[in-house]
Amino acid sequence: MRILISADMEGATGVTWTDDVVPGTEQWQRFRRLFTGDVNATVAGLHEGGATDVLVNEAHSSQRNLLLEDLDVRARMLTGRHKPLSMMQGIDSGVDGVVFLGYHAGAGADGVLSHTYLENQITGVWLDGVPASEGRLNAALAAEYGVPVLMVTGDDKTCDDARDYAPEALGVAVKECVSRYAAICTPPQRTATALRVAAERAMTRAGHAEPERRPHRIEVEFDASHLAQATAVVPTVERTGVRKVGFEAADMTEAMKAFKVVTAIAAGAVQGIYG
Numbered sequence: 001m002r003i004l005i006s007a008d009m010e011g012a013t014g015v016t017w018t019d020d021v022v023p024g025t026e027q028w029q030r031f032r033r034l035f036t037g038d039v040n041a042t043v044a045g046l047h048e049g050g051a052t053d054v055l056v057n058e059a060h061s062s063q064r065n066l067l068l069e070d071l072d073v074r075a076r077m078l079t080g081r082h083k084p085l086s087m088m089q090g091i092d093s094g095v096d097g098v099v100f101l102g103y104h105a106g107a108g109a110d111g112v113l114s115h116t117y118l119e120n121q122i123t124g125v126w127l128d129g130v131p132a133s134e135g136r137l138n139a140a141l142a143a144e145y146g147v148p149v150l151m152v153t154g155d156d157k158t159c160d161d162a163r164d165y166a167p168e169a170l171g172v173a174v175k176e177c178v179s180r181y182a183a184i185c186t187p188p189q190r191t192a193t194a195l196r197v198a199a200e201r202a203m204t205r206a207g208h209a210e211p212e213r214r215p216h217r218i219e220v221e222f223d224a225s226h227l228a229q230a231t232a233v234v235p236t237v238e239r240t241g242v243r244k245v246g247f248e249a250a251d252m253t254e255a256m257k258a259f260k261v262v263t264a265i266a267a268g269a270v271q272g273i274y275g
């Protein structure tokens with residue numbers, strides 16, 4: 001049984017604010033260990049449930065956060081940037097299940113460090129008209145390959161969100177959101193047990209599902225008009241409002257590639273003080 005873990009950092013045990021997840025800071029160095037601990041607990045549970053090959057794809061920021069030297073020996077890890085499928089690199093039709101680990105609520109929603117791709121410049125994303133977090137976008141991509149979402153971990157808001165886009169996935173809340181930068185946190189010894197037990201149980205749903213390939217529409221709203229203007233130069237992307245763009249694609253793989261281009265151009269167009 002081959003399992004992919006898409007590992008983001010904002011939803012890891014103990015993480016509650018910017019420095020915890022910004023590479024190079026002292027707090028980031030500390031939380032890399034807790035993040036790796038969440039991954040290891042999940043890998044252990046997946047193996048207890050029958051997984052034979054677990055690939056961990058780093059999905060946060062520079063995508064160089066996890067500590068390879070501390071990784072469970074049964075897992076392998078995909079580190080580094082510039083991967084065509086980004087947070088979901090490693091997905092293919094031979095994968096039997098995906099785990100969204102350390103995920104977070106989407107742009108504009110309540111949740112610890114909530115955002116969608118860009119920290120502040122994107123104020124909303126819609127997939128086929130429905131407000132979409134990274135989890136919802138990535139679940140649609142997984143569905144295209146016939147891969148079930150087995151488990152989602154993060155704060156309680158992340159789990160609420162997952163109940164809507166992947167109702168059968170097991171949710172593990174490692175913290176309770178109080179604000180975008182505050183949470184009631186559970187110590188790693190306890191979250192590790194919860195993650196391990198849930199991962200083992202989640203493996204009962206592993207296996208191939210019917211692939212769902214169909215066209216999708218994505219809309220993106222920014223916090224400034226020039227970002228909509230800048231991203232509308234991408235072929236297929238239309239400006240649909242002062243701060244909004246939208247585009248259609250033949251399938252979710254193509255939609256996510258276009259979304260990646262839109263976010264890269266927007267990130268490059270952000271100015272210092274006026275944003």
Ligand SMILES: [Zn+2]
Pocket residue numbers: 008009010059060061
């Ligand atoms: Zn992240």
